[in-house]
Amino acid sequence: MSRVHTMMPPLLAVILWISLHAGHPSGAAEAATLYVTNGYSATISVIDTATREVVTTIPNVGVRPNRVAFSPDGTKAYVIDDSALNLIVVDAVRHELIGKISAGRRPYNLAFSPDGREGWILDWWDSEVLIYDAGFTRLQGKIKVGTWPAHAIFTRDGRTAYVSNETTGDVSVIDTAARKVTATLPAGGYTMGLALTPDERFLYIANGEPQTVSKVDTKSQQIVAQWPLGGEAHEVVVTPDGGYIYVGLRSIDEIAVISTGDDRLVTRVPQPKKPDLILMEPAQNVAFVTNRHAGVVSVIDLRSHKVIAKIRVGANPHGMALKP
DSSP, rough: OOHHHTOOOOHHHHHHHHHTTTTTTGGGGGOOOOEEEEETTTTEEEEEEETTEEEEEOOOOSSSEEEEEEESSSSSEEEHHHHHHHEEEEEEETTEEEEEEESSEEEEEEETTTTSSSSEETTTTTTTEEEEESSSSEEEEEEEOSSSEEEEEEESSSEEEEEEEETTTEEEEEETTTTTEEEEOOOOSEEEEEEEESSSSSEEETTTHHHTTEEEEEEEEEEEEEEEOHHHHHHHEEESSSEEEEEEGGGGTTEEEEEETTEEEEEEEESOOOOOEEEETTTTEEEEEEEETTEEEEEEEETTTEEEEEEOOSEEEEEEEEEO
């Protein structure tokens, strides 16, 4: 057999190589695991991002699972239960429930610090950021922010965090070491999603009911541009290359695509029904979007800005997280 293989004509060898590697230009490393919470069916859909298929479904995830985040080491996932008002802990290796944790009086969203040492809970009831250890077992501090804190993002070095305050209509700037608010950024009212450009010079803010997106200079702390988009702006995310922002417009079933280079509205991507959260997947060069009233996750190609797939999940999909 080895001699036959050695004498294989060059053209035939090339054809054989192509047949073995077709469809896998970068190898299996491109595959990732995506968790999607389904609020009305109380499940988590576990998706293989390479095949874009649901590989398993985790049942009985509380009463109404919402936001989800993986632990920094990827071994656990933490899910906020909107109805039971606690955190559900999932074994992210076996995809099984392993416990519940009480955290705050009205937890709405959660995030981990870049160094993986702290878990932050945004608590609507007390308008606070609750700072826990990474396992959410010990409360380490509290930071008072505006009313209905909705989204939190960190700078890469972890020294600064931005928290959107939905009903106050602004953004709190937090010194993470001092654990205090150092400034309040203007927005457009009903502030929700936040996104930083790769150089962290500009912060984009989705303003829900005003139906706009604001661009704030993080140095001058002033709004330098604002776009009326004609729909409730809920989520805003920067593409991996920093070239565009994607804005979810829930009330008109669209994703608005804006160029960061010239502040131009490039296109609008139609969505099935009530697009909510948007998650970028750099390895596949796509965006995943939960469509809550359609029971699907749409997949958008970041080069063409077109929907290339729709993944059927559970009822009322909302939260999403990629396993580290």
